[in-house]
Amino acid sequence: MQVPSPEAVTTVADLAYELRLLKLHAGDPSVRDLSRRAARAGAVLPHSTAQDALGGKRGLPRLETVLALVRALDVGDAGPWRDAWVRAGQHHRGLTRRGPAATASVAPATPVRQGTRIAVVNAARGAALVETLPLGEVVTQLAEMSDEAAARRLEIALPARTAEALAEMDDRRAADILAAMRTDLAAAAVAVMRPSAAARLFAGMDASTRSEITRLLTTDQVAAIRAES
Incomplete structure (x- = not known):
């Protein structure tokens, strides 16, 4: 980290x-x-x-x-x-x-072409870009990164923005990134995600990881996700 x-x-x-x-x-x-x-x-x-x-x-x-x-x-x-x-x-x-x-x-601290690349700045700056860049650009850039690198950025971003980005990505890729996140931070993102989107990501995740995340959700949140499965 x-x-x-x-x-x-x-x-x-x-x-x-x-x-x-x-x-x-x-x-x-x-x-x-x-x-x-x-x-x-x-x-x-x-x-x-x-x-x-x-x-x-x-x-x-x-x-x-x-x-x-x-x-x-x-x-x-x-x-x-x-x-x-x-x-x-x-x-x-x-x-x-x-x-x-x-x-x-007002000029940013790094050149625009370099500073807007989520992958080339540290995790904290990358999380800032996740929150400030247009959602479509965020999704495109995250898709080009390794699961672990994308997860480190999304762990620090606000859970609501992390949930938005993952919901817009390819389901399989988003599931892999979610699984690479720290469990409690992954659960925080799932908790504010649309139940239908969470159900799609859970479908692409191994049972053990899915169980670890759902243990940190409320009963109502788990029920809402299962209702979409």
Whole structure:
């Protein structure tokens, strides 16, 4: 699994993905568990606030939120994460000053031709591309990658986007990628997938892997998938 790298952060999206990667490396605790851990460390971290920071969809989180998150995830030295927040804030404020019309003119950190290739960037950046590129392009690029490489990107992307991408791929290939994902993260994607799509992927998966994933789903979710089989 890709190692968290706060030094690689330049944008709010980068910050969110590196925080999510840090969470995965810490055993992927729930946001409610993170709130409890932060409280034990003397910090305040509402679970909804933690979810927003990890999702990166509501702009730049407060510094206190980022520090509470890294403290809850047992990071000894929060300095690199503080610096990452500063860089993300500088980038965010630059976009805000330019306004929405100028956002597209801001150059990415890597050249466009290179930066839009999911396979040639690390897993965290690749997950960011999975979420931001058009779905058709994401599906095409994932299909060109090995099962393991595609799985590493999809593990870090938001479950809803992972579910969308897998549902649009060739069923057999999508089943192989899903099987290559960490079981709990595969189950998170299946849980938000259309039952009909999940049933198609399960049909192309060996019984053992399918059983491991379904054990992590609710009874209602399993019933809905079986009803589509």
